[in-house]
Amino acid sequence: MPRLLHSVSIDLGARSYRIAIGSGLLADPATYDGLPAARSAVIVSNTTVAPLYAAQLRAALAGRFAHIHEVQLPDGEEFKNWQTLQQIFDALLAQECDRKTVLFALGGGVVGDMTGFAAASYMRGVPFVQVPTTLLAQVDSSVGGKTAINHPLGKNMIGAFYQPQQVVCDLDVLASLPPREFSAGLAEVIKYGPIADMAFFDWLEQHMDALMARDGAALAHAVRRSCEIKAEVVGQDERETGLRAILNFGHTFGHAIEAGMGYGAWLHGEGVGAGMVMAAALSQQLGLVDAAFVQRLTALVQRAGLPVRAPQLDAQDNAGRYLQLMRVDKKAEAGEIRFIVIDGPGRAALRSAPDALVRAVIDACCAA
Template sequence: MQSKSEKTTLREHVETRTITVNFTSVPDERNYPIHIGNGVLSQSDLILSHLPKKRVAIVTNTIVAPLYLEKLSAMLEGQGVAPVPIILPDGEKYKNWETLNLIFDALLAQRCERSTPIVALGGGVVGDLTGFAAATYLRGVPFIQIPTTLLAQVDSSVGGKTGINHPLGKNMIGAFYQPRVVLADTATLDTLPERELRAGVAEIIKYGLIRDSIFLEWLEVNMAKLLARDATVLIEAVRRSCMHKAEIVEADERESGVRALLNLGHTFGHAIENAMGYGKWLHGEAVAAGTMLAAELSQRLHMMGKDDVERIRKLYLRAGLPTVAPNLGTKKYLHLMGLDKKVEGGKLRFVLLKRIGEAVVRSDVPAEMLARTLVECTHDA
């Protein structure tokens, strides 16, 4: 299906898929592997080769710590590596300076050095905060991603975007900083709350919408199994998503071109998250509702038919995701979207759909048509 290089390893009856993110064609320390499988966290060799020193900082949160920190720490200690645990409060509202400083305080108090790797063990918030801390502590230390939510496994743990929110906008402060390795253990999804699983599915659907109609069809066929956490279907969904993310990031690490397509639904979605208060709508939920606005706008611009819009809506509904954005009022939407990083030269740029499987960036959307869409396709909050 895809041409991207990958390999399959059979080990202790666990099938592990490995995708490599290659920024250069020659061996380079910036290239890194993504190991995906049921139980990769127990395969100590996958992480040990990235821990040359006998110490590692592990950043996680109060929810994930009781589930996986002890297990990971015990595995590392068994291999002679001393873990330095740093446990943060849980939630998007903590993705800010204050929490970032908790990480710095702990790293300094424990005298972590330039060569001490930092592991992010958790979802997108832990990954973004920890990655930004790793990018800026002593001007950069080795970084390892262990995503434990579906959203983090298929999206935020791959590609090197790190950062924190600012009262005036989401992800406004951050860095591009690539991990040394990503360990996506689908077994950790067993403990994920239903709502967060569904939010992760929104980002999986996104890859189908923007560049892979065959994957979208596969998701239509396998949605029930995916939501039931069927191991084989989960691994395939994560693998295919990571492959797409890796290809896009390789082509455009710093989002000067094609990487912008990954923001389908995100301009609207960020406005929804911001207006409702970070964390009230999950990121994936806001992206689903935002993508419906983008699809409706695409249809009004005669880029896509009504049938396709309804096909997308149906898939979101089957995934248990919201398909109608809250009515914030056009003025508030415009204001909140104006703060989004996708503003260029004062013009609003939108990721829209030409068809299912092909997204484009458009900066010529008539203001009147945008306003009409925001009225016609939203519900009172």
């Protein structure tokens, strides 16, 4: 029996929508009540997720759409590119999909980002629904309307802000996640504490063992609170002109790790995990937090099964390579890198820092 445990609203005026969090939601036809009427739906998934859940979603949608098509993309961050995006457009055009066609993103962050970008672009915008199947996507990438593909020179550099009609977070699907993917999602859960809610950070310290064991009640609370914090931030700053940048805590370093190692070598959440430790260390060097805070965060990241030491990206000038990659970042301005730092526990700010200081942090935080 489906159970809707929580409902979180993203308040954006005419673009507002609901995040449904619960068990058995994906396969329940009632979950999709209220969607725009359309002749066709397209389920976009990947070769890993589609065999597990596409048939359930198709059955749930069968009474709502006359035609349901499927697109299966290759699985992996390395395929989050223009060539793979074209596969979605090819399918939409081949099936003569019109501008009322509803796209369903069934998968993790890569599928969600690419489906959203395709929806934003096809016929200048068609409706889409996020059905995230990873923890990372449920607590972060499926919420807030950021859609994008990667470029060899930078992560998520080509995309659009485009809000979904609905987000469906079925907690049951998290049982099929490999341990490494599950831990990667916990990085995006952990970030919400230092930037916005230290009571949630305290709760995570107390319940990390339960989360690692995938306890249902713990997962429900973690997903709900993460979505609430993100909803509050996105509601105030939809297009990341200011406040929303705090959601990128750890990401400037993390994106450099992903690009420098080659997309897919490190999972996004693994880069964010090590990146948060680096950003916290930078915050300490700027005099914003003390060593005890950095140690607390590092310990929690480690308990989540995530790396706390960043990789070497260049044998000759490792810090220089990091700086080069971080200058290709959406928060950079006129070549100046700006970092999300912790301006006291539970508060975040966007700051620049001298290259020499950043180099020292990189040297201290990277594995030998």
